[in-house]
Amino acid sequence: MNFSITVNGIKKTVEADPETPVLWVLRDNLRLTGTKYGCGVASCGACTVHINGEPTRSCQVPIEDAEGASITTIEGARGRVAQSVQQAWEELSVVQCGYCQSGQIMSAISLLSRNPRPDEADINDYMWGNACRCATYQRIRAAVQRASEILES
Structure with missing residues (x-):
């Protein structure tokens, strides 16, 4: 069909x-x-x-x-939020193997589109369910926070 x-x-x-x-x-x-x-x-x-x-x-x-x-x-993925997320991901060298990163980035874009200033609990709650085999969760959280800072500037 x-x-x-x-x-x-x-x-x-x-x-x-x-x-x-x-x-x-x-x-x-x-x-x-x-x-x-x-x-x-x-x-x-x-x-x-x-x-x-x-x-x-x-x-x-x-x-x-x-x-x-x-x-x-x-x-x-385009626009100011997507660009800030991509910039933060690069700045903080989030990617290790990279397999999960497109899903992580798409979730981060969604979070920051809804809540441009999330705290750590907001990030943990929203990003929960996005698994990273390399366990780069600290870098992912830091990159979401950095993307928020970029959006604010």
Whole structure:
């Protein structure tokens, strides 16, 4: 079947089985491989994208449920908040292996879009569920705080 979605601001028509997770449509059909497969059960956050502005685990959303949706992937993350998060990630050398980072960044962008001055508890609560195999959680928290400072300046 054909489904219409807007990905990173561009309207797309994709052919897929209705039950195909958005993750696989992004990676296999559209070749947007920044969004990663982690656990397949929405527990790790590696596949986080924004669907209609909400951070969403794309491994659990069938493409039929995303019909007509606006999807933003790591490749399409733009704007002041996204730039501040990316700058902070670079400044603090957050990435170790990098596998989880697109999901971490997409979650951080969502958090700072909703709460530009989160405290440590806010960051821990919002970022909970984004697993990092390399355990760079301190650097991730510090980068979210740094991105907040960048936004404030």
